[in-house]
């Protein structure tokens with residue numbers, strides 16, 4: 001057996017998830033694994049003191065041996081502590097024991113937009129999409145006001161629980177105070193990403209496109225651009241061009257909300273004419 005195989009097997013054993021029923025910190029009973037990412041293993045567990053579900057993210061043991069792994073986990077913890085917003089899972093104080101490093105947070109019950117669109121076939125009208133999008137932008141505004149950029153605002157990371165939205169997974173998030181001026185390129189988890197609020201706006205543009213495409217039925221096999229495929233109102237079309245940085249980007253989340261508001265006013269004025 002060569003060295004590569006020995007290493008692979010060793011890693012596989014080291015990164016084995018905690019078994020169902022394991023009692024963590026004498027308080028949280030592991031129920032099931034809900035995600036195995038490159039950095040962490042996420043579980044749904046029950047807090048026996050409150051009876052509520054919690055999400056427990058464990059840093060993979062193989063990652064805890066690297067400084068980069070430990071730092072990135074620590075950063076995610078700090079960011080969650082600093083955010084403290086109703087739309088972001090609250091973090092619990094327990095963080096490490098002999099089994100490894102953990103982030104214990106409130107479990108957000110609900111469905112993420114990837115499942116809603118692709119598994120449940122949910123279709124959003126432009127009006128619905130815009131209402132959800134506005135709610136999301138106002139959460140992002142609060143996050144940015146606290147000097148944090150999420151950098152991973154993808155559909156699986158946005159959870160809809162009833163009427164409310166929640167944002168999860170701050171594994172790639174960045175604190176603007178860590179870098180003077182806020183515009184930087186950071187080597188993080190082996191990716192070079194520009195760090196500025198506009199990277200979140202770009203992701204928000206894609207989020208909105210996913211909602212708007214939910215009702216799209218292709219007329220031909222040929223793929224066209226979103227501008228050709230979707231019939232959007234001029235205001236939404238223009239806003240998407242700015243979010244996707246085809247036209248000049250928005251400077252702040254507040255500006256995006258103002259744009260949506262002015263679109264709404266124009267529409268209302270159109271009705272009364």
Ligand SMILES: Nc1ncnc2c1ncn2[C@@H]1O[C@H](COP(=O)(O)OP(=O)(O)OP(=O)(O)O)[C@@H](O)[C@H]1O
Pocket residue numbers: 034035036037038039040041042055057089105106107108109112156168169170171
């Ligand atoms: N607070 C939470 N409440 C409910 N579900 C959660 C919560 N946090 C994470 N999850 C779910 O756990 C799974 C994995 O979570 P997460 O996105 O944080 O890790 P990942 O991206 O898979 O891993 P990594 O960041 O290490 O690559 C996802 O299915 C996500 O929906």
